[in-house]
Amino acid sequence: MNESHIVKEIREALAVLSLPEKAEFFPRFFKTGKGEYGEGDLFLGVKVPDQRSVAKEYYSKINLEELSELLSSEYHEHRLTALFMLISKFEKTKDPAIKNEAVTFYLSHLPYINNWDLVDSSCYKILGRYAFENQKEEILRKLSESEEMWHKRIAVVGTMHYVKKGVFHLTKEFVTRNLTHSHDLMHKANGWLLREMGQKNEAELLAYLNLYYKEMPRTCLRYAIEKLDENLRQDYLKGRV
Template sequence: MSSILKEIKEALAVLSIPEKAVFFPKFFKTGKGEYGEGDLFLGVKVPDQRSVAKEYYSKISLKELSELLSSKYHEHRLTALFMLISKFEKTKDLSIREEIVEFYLNHLSHVNNWDLVDSSCYKILGRYAYETKKENLLRDLSESEEMWHKRIAVVGTMHYVKKGSFELTKEFVTRNLKHPHDLMHKANGWLLREMGQKNGNELIHYLNKYYTEMPRTCLRYAIEKLDEEVRQDYLKGRI
């Protein structure tokens, strides 16, 4: 193990909170058959992980990040992703950004819980796809059989939504509208809600076409910011 990796792991270990180490496995569903099965936790809060990442991101190599991102401990992986995001955001060199995107895609098997996905995918993959017009990077993931890949794709379009571009979000939500997993229902509804925050007419138009087909969780997330009367109209099928 390199000295930098040792320092990072020791820094996270010092920040471990025993009560959190007990709570997190339940919160992130690590039991047998659950989506986070087998994941291990140190018990470090996210702000503390961000602080560690801020201190070390410029000092750690991608090779060392690969080892950290491959860790069995959840906080090691999330801290690694925070550092990867910083490396991506702090450089304007396209070749370095391409190297980081390739690294991210090659390590998707370790981006395997909703917080790991949601914290990283749109800041790295979504932004890169938008800026280089390489939507197929996300589209290929949306068509994958792997649930985490599908979530990376739709949440990755958050960067598009923030820029006022909605077609890719609608495409991915529609493709996986009836996915069996609740985590996809939540992600789809979340991105539709964010689209509505940017352009209410876009959301209403999409809802009017698809709301009767949506899983209830997806619909509730999507309409969360609408006026209560309108929310009830959708929930009760009065549109």
């Protein structure tokens, strides 16, 4: 398939912003070695603020078919920039049909949303918000039940929109379902969302911790209790609660 003019322009804009030292650093940071979670991912070496600038310039000029070209790229920055543009398209329209299209597009491109930054910067702004505003939490629940780790992370981080609105049942459901998942990236996501829940309502966090903290992986627990009073934090770490 021939590359569209707008995609070529975006690729060139990102290439100009490439920094050799970042291109060398990012593959190590995002664990792209054999057997690691980002195995085989390629990087141009473009900083996130620069990607956001490119996305801001082009999001209104690119259609979803062209965005698909960019999001299916082997280069990480192409995919993240595409997601930034999709977020802008979703957030800046009041048309329900356009929002529906953006959600369908996101769900049909899940294989390319395959690293923690791609997940974390996009899922709650699109899927989480859409599920909350349209009472469609089954979208997130289905992902939480998937065997694919990135789907599970999309589900739990997707509940961030619910947490911001003071609604916690989905976060607790998904964290509990995947509490003892085999990968540290899930423990971090679970702990992060529990911490955010605690920031909104500490009593909710403490009630949850009292049920589950002794079986939580250490990483999850440390993330979850990070903002608590130091004495209480130590009580949880030492199993005194």
